[in-house]
Amino acid sequence: MPNKMLPLLSIKLNNFLHRIDCKATIIALVNQHGCSLKRIRRSKNWLLTGKQSQLVEVSEQLQVGKTMWIAEAIGKALPKPSFDLTAIVLANADMTINRLIVETGCTLIEARVAIDKAEDLA
Structure with missing residues (x-):
């Protein structure tokens, strides 16, 4: 049975470097959960990419202080559950x-x- 590939989600983080204290810490956390964080060309915006489950884990780690805005951006980008x-x-x-x-x-x-x-x- 083939393993279904989950789609990668990409979240644009505007003014990333200006809104955080330590870039290395955030990048290490993101990489630890299997996601990637890369600069978009030469702009001040960065792109966070990962699977939904990975992004949820990252979001849970960023629920405090100056990184709360990243958790909120992740929450907005995740697909909403559907209900009957x-x-x-x-x-x-x-x-x-x-x-x-x-x-x-x-x-x-x-x-x-x-x-x-x-x-x-x-």
Whole structure:
């Protein structure tokens, strides 16, 4: 059975050198988790590349201080999980729109559509 290759994700880190204290420490951390961090041509922007699981591990290590912005950039670039919102509403009879949005990260419109569909099915 062939091993499926997971796609590499690339995250642009603007003004990388100006926003961190020690470049070597960040590069060592990134390399330790199997990712790469390289400068984009001659600009002040850098590119962080890795698999989703590797980037999550790096993000967890950078949740403090001046590196928090890197963790936030990683979080924004990661694919969002998908949920069957209607099934969630059907499973929880007391589900509100606000609670659905908070628990799944869906939009207000998606939550309203899911609740409407659930009410039609019930």
